[in-house]
Amino acid sequence: MVRVLVVEDEPQLADALREALARESFAVDVAYDGGEALEKYAVHDYDVVVLDRDLPVVHGDDVCRAIVAGRRPTRVLMLTAASAVRARVEGLAIGADDYLVKPFALAELSARVHALARRTAPAAVPVLERAGLRVDQASRAVTRDGRPVALTNKEYAVLVELLRADGGVLSAEQLLEKVWDENIDPFTNTVRVTVMKLRRKLGTPQMIETLPAAGYRLS
Structure with missing residues (x-):
């Protein structure tokens, strides 16, 4: 599961971006100013940060510099209303990995986030297999002993994380961090319920x- 932080001070746009990316099976958190963005970045490991440049509290340029200084594999997609080439060059020089000028199509933003996420993670094994269980990550098709298995987005994401662990144990906290966004209650039984449904x-x-x-592991 790819975890994304959307940093945008226009609430309507921020919420639209969250909904659009969540439909693509990303785990999405939102910050409405640069200070909040840095607080969340300090707590969570994000694959991609969608970062508005003109932010209150802490400017987007300074947020980008802090992310780059953190030396994590996080990728930054910078958003701006400025279409001038100079503005785009400045953003990339600060350390942004990609640049998108407002207004933009949500489909294009989603495609760019997908592309940046592929650069963040190690090359994914196209097909994950274990004891008759087969997951094709390109088509998201899941089969067991040749029988198709229909899963929800969360069930699929949990299964992929367990397969990637290759028999290792993943705690409920680790699965919450990898699969769900920050709005999930850390004391919830969501992981247990999702695993129960997945087993069935x-x-x-x-x-x-x-x-x-x-925690949990594939036996």
């Missing part, structure tokens, strides 16, 4: 093992 859909024999006080 995958069928027998059961593949997902629960380790008390530790």
